Amino acid sequence: DADVTQTPRNRITKTGKRIMLECSQTKGHDRMYWYRQDPGLGLRLIYYSFDVKDINKGEISDGYSVSRQAQAKFSLSLESAIPNQTALYFCATSDLQGRGGNTGELFFGEGSRLTVL
Amino acid sequence: DAKTTQPNSMESNEEEPVHLPCNHSTISGTDYIHWYRQLPSQGPEYVIHGLTSNVNNRMASLAIAEDRKSSTLILHRATLRDAAVYYCILRASTSGNTGKLIFGQGTTLQVKP
Numbered sequence: 464d465a466d467v468t469q470t471p472r473n474r475i476t477k478t479g480k481r482i483m484l485e486c487s488q489t490k491g492h493d494r495m496y497w498y499r500q501d502p503g504l505g506l507r508l509i510y511y512s513f514d515v516k517d518i519n520k521g522e523i524s525d526g527y528s529v530s531r532q533a534q535a536k537f538s539l540s541l542e543s544a545i546p547n548q549t550a551l552y553f554c555a556t557s558d559l560q561g562r563g564g565n566t567g568e569l570f571f572g573e574g575s576r577l578t579v580l
Numbered sequence: 581d582a583k584t585t586q587p588n589s590m591e592s593n594e595e596e597p598v599h600l601p602c603n604h605s606t607i608s609g610t611d612y613i614h615w616y617r618q619l620p621s622q623g624p625e626y627v628i629h630g631l632t633s634n635v636n637n638r639m640a641s642l643a644i645a646e647d648r649k650s651s652t653l654i655l656h657r658a659t660l661r662d663a664a665v666y667y668c669i670l671r672a673s674t675s676g677n678t679g680k681l682i683f684g685q686g687t688t689l690q691v692k693p
Binding site for chain 2: 467498506568569573
């Protein structure tokens, strides 16, 4: 089983609909992130969370919200989806850099492809 | 955040070494240099990182210029499975514990049989 699992993997929806993308992890990491990737572009950070009570905006948080329901779960919501939110979304986790020799590297899920018509 | 510059694409032959360059002329003294790669239809995966000294691991080597304004990711023997987009990323030590990574467009590596 994957360490970082995203659901759904693919979703087609209509403008104005509410969409939730879910992420769960079995790595025991405190830190979780949501990124989006557009064709030909790198990844851009939407939101990140250091623990259950901590939520931080990234580069492009407008139009998105998140919920950290538990250490292992971090969900991304689009309250009213619009076509320019069509993208590939990635969830990632990491441990604290330096703890136990950890590199702080990010572990990514396989992505959720969202199409907004 | 300091930026990196990478070639858009590179080609290599299978079983030959590949040198992927990255320029980061505005790097600060405490920025780490990270490399990730993204295989087709997958999320990015960590490759290697370094601060000042050259680094080796099972996946690759990282050569860092003495002035740290550039670095090179070295794949010693490219395989078809190494075809991917390679991202060079600077990670400020102040954000080292936040995990925030700023991705550029990366270098698309094609490996020919």
